[in-house]
Amino acid sequence: MTIRPTTSARSVDEHREHVEQLLRPLALRDVAEVSMTEVLGRVLARDVRSPLDLPVFRNSGMDGYAVRAESVAVTPVTLPLAGVVAAGQTGQTPLPPGAAMKVMTGAPIPPGADCVVPVEDTRVDGSEVIVEKGRRTGDFVREAGTDARAGDLLVPAGTLVAPRHVAALAAVGLARLPVFRRVRAAVLTTGDELVSAGASLRPGQIYNSNGIALASALAVNGVEVVSVEHSRDDAGEFQNKLGRATEVADVVFTSGGVSKGDFEVVKDVLSTRGGDFGTVAVQPGGPQGVTVVDGVPVLSFPGNPVSTVVSFEVFARPVLRELSGLPPVPKCEVPLLDSARSPAGRRQYLRGRMEIDGVALASGPGSHLVATMAQADVLIDVPEEVTELAAGSLVTVWEL
Amino acid sequence: MTIRPTTSARSVDEHREHVEQLLRPLALRDVAEVSMTEVLGRVLARDVRSPLDLPVFRNSGMDGYAVRAESVAVTPVTLPLAGVVAAGQTGQTPLPPGAAMKVMTGAPIPPGADCVVPVEDTRVDGSEVIVEKGRRTGDFVREAGTDARAGDLLVPAGTLVAPRHVAALAAVGLARLPVFRRVRAAVLTTGDELVSAGASLRPGQIYNSNGIALASALAVNGVEVVSVEHSRDDAGEFQNKLGRATEVADVVFTSGGVSKGDFEVVKDVLSTRGGDFGTVAVQPGGPQGVTVVDGVPVLSFPGNPVSTVVSFEVFARPVLRELSGLPPVPKCEVPLLDSARSPAGRRQYLRGRMEIDGVALASGPGSHLVATMAQADVLIDVPEEVTELAAGSLVTVWEL
Numbered sequence: 001m002t003i004r005p006t007t008s009a010r011s012v013d014e015h016r017e018h019v020e021q022l023l024r025p026l027a028l029r030d031v032a033e034v035s036m037t038e039v040l041g042r043v044l045a046r047d048v049r050s051p052l053d054l055p056v057f058r059n060s061g062m063d064g065y066a067v068r069a070e071s072v073a074v075t076p077v078t079l080p081l082a083g084v085v086a087a088g089q090t091g092q093t094p095l096p097p098g099a100a101m102k103v104m105t106g107a108p109i110p111p112g113a114d115c116v117v118p119v120e121d122t123r124v125d126g127s128e129v130i131v132e133k134g135r136r137t138g139d140f141v142r143e144a145g146t147d148a149r150a151g152d153l154l155v156p157a158g159t160l161v162a163p164r165h166v167a168a169l170a171a172v173g174l175a176r177l178p179v180f181r182r183v184r185a186a187v188l189t190t191g192d193e194l195v196s197a198g199a200s201l202r203p204g205q206i207y208n209s210n211g212i213a214l215a216s217a218l219a220v221n222g223v224e225v226v227s228v229e230h231s232r233d234d235a236g237e238f239q240n241k242l243g244r245a246t247e248v249a250d251v252v253f254t255s256g257g258v259s260k261g262d263f264e265v266v267k268d269v270l271s272t273r274g275g276d277f278g279t280v281a282v283q284p285g286g287p288q289g290v291t292v293v294d295g296v297p298v299l300s301f302p303g304n305p306v307s308t309v310v311s312f313e314v315f316a317r318p319v320l321r322e323l324s325g326l327p328p329v330p331k332c333e334v335p336l337l338d339s340a341r342s343p344a345g346r347r348q349y350l351r352g353r354m355e356i357d358g359v360a361l362a363s364g365p366g367s368h369l370v371a372t373m374a375q376a377d378v379l380i381d382v383p384e385e386v387t388e389l390a391a392g393s394l395v396t397v398w399e400l
Numbered sequence: 401m402t403i404r405p406t407t408s409a410r411s412v413d414e415h416r417e418h419v420e421q422l423l424r425p426l427a428l429r430d431v432a433e434v435s436m437t438e439v440l441g442r443v444l445a446r447d448v449r450s451p452l453d454l455p456v457f458r459n460s461g462m463d464g465y466a467v468r469a470e471s472v473a474v475t476p477v478t479l480p481l482a483g484v485v486a487a488g489q490t491g492q493t494p495l496p497p498g499a500a501m502k503v504m505t506g507a508p509i510p511p512g513a514d515c516v517v518p519v520e521d522t523r524v525d526g527s528e529v530i531v532e533k534g535r536r537t538g539d540f541v542r543e544a545g546t547d548a549r550a551g552d553l554l555v556p557a558g559t560l561v562a563p564r565h566v567a568a569l570a571a572v573g574l575a576r577l578p579v580f581r582r583v584r585a586a587v588l589t590t591g592d593e594l595v596s597a598g599a600s601l602r603p604g605q606i607y608n609s610n611g612i613a614l615a616s617a618l619a620v621n622g623v624e625v626v627s628v629e630h631s632r633d634d635a636g637e638f639q640n641k642l643g644r645a646t647e648v649a650d651v652v653f654t655s656g657g658v659s660k661g662d663f664e665v666v667k668d669v670l671s672t673r674g675g676d677f678g679t680v681a682v683q684p685g686g687p688q689g690v691t692v693v694d695g696v697p698v699l700s701f702p703g704n705p706v707s708t709v710v711s712f713e714v715f716a717r718p719v720l721r722e723l724s725g726l727p728p729v730p731k732c733e734v735p736l737l738d739s740a741r742s743p744a745g746r747r748q749y750l751r752g753r754m755e756i757d758g759v760a761l762a763s764g765p766g767s768h769l770v771a772t773m774a775q776a777d778v779l780i781d782v783p784e785e786v787t788e789l790a791a792g793s794l795v796t797v798w799e800l
Binding site (some may be wrong): 052061084086260 | 507
């Protein structure tokens with residue numbers, strides 16, 4: 001698959017499908033065993049079945065008195081008190097016929113009892129208990145295995161583990177769970193003009209925001225970020241750092257060096273390694289590259305900060321969420337509150353801010369407007385053929 | 401404020417408001433400085449303003465040729481090539497009148513130039529460039545300060561930092577950011593019958609799921625869990641462990657020991673320390689306690705696994721999300737696909753599973769049904785006065 005030249009640029013959907021084909025095999029990845037304290041937010045690699053019946057034993061649903069229902073068929077009735085079963089006790093002493101035994105919530109029902117009278121419906125008088133209100137067989141008795149049977153499917157493979165799953169997995173005593181290893185990503189930014197936060201800028205320099213922005217976007221989409229590096233526009237340095245990235249990661253993201261300038265280090269190096277560089281009919285984020293280096297997919301995004309973020313959102317985020325077991329990015333149709341223009345033949349992703357009655361433009365279209373992007377909470381998807389949008393037009397938006 | 405006895409139990413809303421009054425002051429908490437790599441998912445404690453203009457300097461929006469617009473007013477035109485400015489170069493050499501200088505995207509515009517002709521609209525012939533298409537003053541020039549001015553509000557206090565904020569904060573070179581310290585919670589489960597996962601069960605024992613379930617629920621709601629401990633039903637042990645919990649945490653959650661049995665360690669100990677124990681008109685989760693120990697709020701939930709989780713959902717989660725800067729729990733009204741009964745005078749939270757056309761019951765009402773709770777993704781809120789719900793009734797649900 002080759003990206004066609006500008007004059008006939010690849011569409012957004014074509015390029016995204018190409019990226020997805022390349023990344024989807026990462027789903028066939030290793031299974032790791034993790035402890036219960038690490039399982040939250042991970043994806044189960046196998047069906048987990050209950051190793052035991054739950055409840056494990058027949059127990060009381062109330063603080064009260066275990067009796068035979070026939071003993072309390074007519075009330076009030078006075079029964080001899082034959083003992084107390086607290087939660088945690090073995091509860092193997094049988095209930096004498098016609099007697100009552102005090103039981104706490106969760107305590108074993110003594111053999112011979114078939115219901116529990118709640119403590120609210122009783123009075124104690126010395127060694128006797130006066131039952132004011134009868135109960136039927138089974139009342140407030142939790143039978144063993146009524147929540148789950150040994151062998152029942154508890155949580156299926158592919159589940160993104162939430163607190164409610166943790167509760168169930170812990171309740172059956174599981175200590176270690178099989179989960180998919182997270183997708184591991186490396187980020188490699190390029191550009192002689194970029195310096196690290198905290199340093200002071202010399203003329204012509206700007207701060208590198210792409211490294212941390214991509215790392216953050218990867219992290220919130222379930223990906224483990226294993227390295228964030230920067231390379232100057234130097235083929236040797238870039239090749240070295242790329243080599244290290246492909247050693248530790250399942251997928252590498254580069255930013256910068258893919259356009260039409262004289263010093264396009266990413267395009268220059270990766271074109272000699274089978275890289276597929278060209279233009280996608282999109283704004284921002286037109287120049288895109290895809291290469292497989294030593295079996296590792298390398299996605300090359302343009303370096304303008306907004307282009308980098310939008311490229312990630314449009315081409316990589318949907319498939320990464322799928323691989324991470326996360327739900328798809330929410331999309332909806334809402335009225336556009338402003339009017340907007342869009343270039344012919346290019347799908348445009350405008351930054352928008354959701355209001356009660358629709359979506360407002362949060363920023364101009366420039367791909368350098370990274371500060372104003374902070375005010376946006378959605379991307380507005382403007383189709384290729386649309387060049388003008390009147391205020392009130394319905395547009396598709398998705399959450400950033 | 402005192403919880404009234406069972407006969408006139410406190411309502412869910414009254415109890416939740418009581419809990420919220422107690423927890424809301426935790427918002428007035430410490431501010432910590434964190435580095436850019438730690439700021440994702442934290443809440444900014446102060447407005448962050450841009451320390452500089454962005455773009456920092458006037459730069460090119462395209463790979464192309466910096467010219468004066470008047471030089472390309474009539475095209476095609478051939479201009480002498482006076483040099484190249486790469487991104488990262490200082491770009492202080494002025495453009496000679498009537499000449500062109502090659503500029504890369506992001507590179508400084510040389511003094512004297514007022515527009516950029518994209519490389520696509522040019523041809524090079526030795527030391528000259530032939531411009532095929534004219535441009536107007538300002539075309540593809542990004543003026544300094546058009547994204548943000550020094551002093552502009554970049555991200556307001558109270559913002560939960562997402563990747564788009566990280567991009568903006570990094571782009572202006574900030575290295576450390578002021579964030580609120582997370583709320584710190586301790587979990588203390590009780591019960592002689594509980595044993596840890598991985599151990600084997602003796603008669604009368606069950607696995608402790610409440611500790612890890614509460615810790616997980618706290619973590620996904622933005623709270624830092626600083627300790628998870630278990631105490632037997634022993635007043636001395638409980639008091640010791642509670643003392644350690646209140647030393648390290650802003651809020652403590654206990655489970656178990658709050659009901660009407662003979663061995664209610666939590667209620668017995670905390671009632672002597674000003675604790676407010678009683679019944680809320682809710683199922684599951686009726687017995688509830690609230691105490692302030694050495695200035696630290698202690699919320700005491702009942703010990704049935706479903707009661708513990710539902711108590712957290714109903715009484716603690718809304719205010720904790722607010723304190724963590726997270727959006728409110730999504731609620732909606734949907735048709736109930738099954739029929740259901742509910743006790744008179746008690747608000748019931750049933751576990752439900754969302755289907756395309758409504759919500760189905762995911763479990764019976766029993767507060768011990770922790771395995772089946774794993775199949776639920778919402779709570780169904782049944783008002784106090786409702787005792788029967790026909791299939792098709794509209795019910796309020798919220799996401800677990």
